[in-house]
Amino acid sequence: MRKLLSANFSRLWRDKIFWICMGTMLIYSVVYMLNGCRQAVVDMSEYNYGLEEYYFHFALSIGMFCALFSSMFFGTEYSDGTIRNKIIVGHTKTDIYIASLITTVTATLLMMLAWLIGALVAIPTLGVWKMTVLELFLYLLIAVMFVMAFSGICTFVCMTVTNKAYIVMISMLLILGLLIFTSMLYNGLSQPETISGVQITLNGMEMSKPSANPNYVSGAMRKVYDFILDFLPTGQGLRMWQLEIVHPVRMIISSVIIMLLTTFYGIFIFKKKNLR
Amino acid sequence: MDYVLRTNALCKKYKDFKVLNGLSMNVPKGAIYGFVGKNGAGKTTLIRLICGLQEPASGDYTLYGRKNTDKDITQSRRRMGAVVETPSIYLDMTAENNLKQQYRILGLPSFDGLTEILKLVGLDNTRKKKAKNFSLGMRQRLGIAIALVGNPDFLVLDEPANGLDPQGIIEIRELILKLNREQQITVLISSHILDELSKLATHYGFIDSGCLVKEMSAKELEAVCRKCVRMEVSDTRALARVLDGMKIDYTIITDQTADVYAKVNISHLTAALAKENCEVISMQERDESLESYYVSLIGGGKNA
Numbered sequence: 001m002r003k004l005l006s007a008n009f010s011r012l013w014r015d016k017i018f019w020i021c022m023g024t025m026l027i028y029s030v031v032y033m034l035n036g037c038r039q040a041v042v043d044m045s046e047y048n049y050g051l052e053e054y055y056f057h058f059a060l061s062i063g064m065f066c067a068l069f070s071s072m073f074f075g076t077e078y079s080d081g082t083i084r085n086k087i088i089v090g091h092t093k094t095d096i097y098i099a100s101l102i103t104t105v106t107a108t109l110l111m112m113l114a115w116l117i118g119a120l121v122a123i124p125t126l127g128v129w130k131m132t133v134l135e136l137f138l139y140l141l142i143a144v145m146f147v148m149a150f151s152g153i154c155t156f157v158c159m160t161v162t163n164k165a166y167i168v169m170i171s172m173l174l175i176l177g178l179l180i181f182t183s184m185l186y187n188g189l190s191q192p193e194t195i196s197g198v199q200i201t202l203n204g205m206e207m208s209k210p211s212a213n214p215n216y217v218s219g220a221m222r223k224v225y226d227f228i229l230d231f232l233p234t235g236q237g238l239r240m241w242q243l244e245i246v247h248p249v250r251m252i253i254s255s256v257i258i259m260l261l262t263t264f265y266g267i268f269i270f271k272k273k274n275l276r
Numbered sequence: 277m278d279y280v281l282r283t284n285a286l287c288k289k290y291k292d293f294k295v296l297n298g299l300s301m302n303v304p305k306g307a308i309y310g311f312v313g314k315n316g317a318g319k320t321t322l323i324r325l326i327c328g329l330q331e332p333a334s335g336d337y338t339l340y341g342r343k344n345t346d347k348d349i350t351q352s353r354r355r356m357g358a359v360v361e362t363p364s365i366y367l368d369m370t371a372e373n374n375l376k377q378q379y380r381i382l383g384l385p386s387f388d389g390l391t392e393i394l395k396l397v398g399l400d401n402t403r404k405k406k407a408k409n410f411s412l413g414m415r416q417r418l419g420i421a422i423a424l425v426g427n428p429d430f431l432v433l434d435e436p437a438n439g440l441d442p443q444g445i446i447e448i449r450e451l452i453l454k455l456n457r458e459q460q461i462t463v464l465i466s467s468h469i470l471d472e473l474s475k476l477a478t479h480y481g482f483i484d485s486g487c488l489v490k491e492m493s494a495k496e497l498e499a500v501c502r503k504c505v506r507m508e509v510s511d512t513r514a515l516a517r518v519l520d521g522m523k524i525d526y527t528i529i530t531d532q533t534a535d536v537y538a539k540v541n542i543s544h545l546t547a548a549l550a551k552e553n554c555e556v557i558s559m560q561e562r563d564e565s566l567e568s569y570y571v572s573l574i575g576g577g578k579n580a
Binding site: 002003004006007010011014016076080081082083084085086087088089090091092272274275276 | 290324327328329330331349350351352353354356357358360361362363364365366367368369373376377378380381382383422423426
């Protein structure tokens with residue numbers, strides 16, 4: 001395992017896609033935070049905001065970066081056929097899978113770190129975090145955990161699909177699909193319970209009496225929506241973006257479950273896979 | 277005899293298609309084993325199995341005495357290097373970095389011997405060039421160089437001459453011979469370029485439809501393919517007496533046919549046979565090449 005990790009990391013440090021992702025994350029965070037600062041100054045809300053207002057906004061895009069990096073990095077192993085070199089000399093498929101997972105987690109965490117460092121550029125305008133240190137650590141822990149869940153999902157795709165073009169396409173579409181799906185759920189949960197329209201009467205325009213919103217999600221379905229949002233890493237990202245983390249333990253356990261499930265099932269499929 | 281690889285009734289299926297059908301073969305230590313078969317016969321599939329890329333549906337194999345189901349088969353795999361189909365190289369890395377990457381995969385403590393390997397395959401002058409800018413022949417040689425990292429005792433090469441120009445084919449052949457003679461590396465080489473294989477192989481395995489049709493040494497094959505005159509006579513006992521008298525090698529095939537391994541003076545021979553009351557019915561010069569032997573073995577008509 002150590003040998004495989006050494007080989008993977010030595011390749012990682014020379015990998016163009018990895019450094020492009022790192023650079024993009026850094027520039028993205030600086031530009032994004034400076035734009036946030038400008039907006040806060042225009043709204044005159046910079047005194048109310050803390051750094052956290054924008055600090056965790058990487059949470060929505062990190063999944064796409066993880067998918068892009070891992071699919072290009074490990075897709076090459078199949079397109080160039082180099083995965084064979086590892087198996088021929090006696091490394092087990094389980095070791096190869098786990099080494100790939102650890103490499104993906106490390107690379108994605110480094111990309112997240114690039115954002116977190118770049119985002120500090122907003123401190124002169126927004127000040128530091130208004131949340132407590134404990135809250136800050138909890139948010140960071142949840143972020144680390146959902147990065148691991150994303151890595152688990154992406155590694156699963158990379159190791160079980162053996163065509164580079166398909167790996168890239170499936171990884172990106174899967175993360176994008178999850179993002180859209182959780183956005184729809186979040187949108188459903190954000191609906192007000194009642195709505196009131198505007199009526200034109202003889203006395204002019206009047207607000208109508210509040211009536212039940214047909215799009216409001218209630219009862220057991222609301223709990224299901226809520227659970228899915230906490231379960232999926234893209235849902236957790238949305239919650240983090242909105243600074244609405246209510247069930248941190250549920251989120252952390254969910255990330256662990258996703259990573260373990262994808263890894264166990266991924267290893268099972270990879271071991272059975274006929275490599276060419 | 278010591279064997280590097282022995283397979284026992286190996287079977288492999290892709291969905292409903294049986295690619296290997298009870299294949300048993302034996303690769304002796306120190307041999308250059310030519311694995312001959314037409315496209316789709318199952319050569320690459322067998323190589324994939326013994327390299328651990330795929331699992332057999334049934335049957336087993338032993339590599340340096342360890343069964344494929346043993347946990348310590350990985351120890352035997354450490355002793356082998358392989359180039360399966362296309363060379364397994366990182367195209368965006370230089371030749372040197374490709375080798376270094378393999379050193380890391382093997383967990384070797386230093387890059388000692390890297391220059392020697394590059395020299396051996398003739399890539400010493402292009403070590404800093406990226407593999408994507410290499411010609412097909414250079415890539416093939418780099419693939420072999422990677423397979424040689426860690427000083428393997430057993431080298432598996434799948435169609436190494438595929439797509440190479442004549443000069444490239446000669447270079448690869450000389451490299452394989454050098455590795456076998458100077459470093460005593462056992463080589464399993466699959467090919468359907470029979471003429472090329474005949475310049476290398478010390479042993480042959482002929483595969484057809486997933487079965488090993490024949491396994492033989494190059495000496496045995498040479499005997500089979502020996503230049504001869506096939507004679508049809510009325511009495512082969514009389515022919516034997518005459519040929520013994522002339523001290524000529526021969527093989528009696530049936531009561532009426534025999535192979536004579538010499539360029540005989542036909543007038544003298546027929547006169548001598550006439551004295552023994554033996555008639556010559558027909559004579560035919562036979563020069564069986566590896567190609568014609570292969571066709572007769574596999575069934576040329578079926579494959580034409």
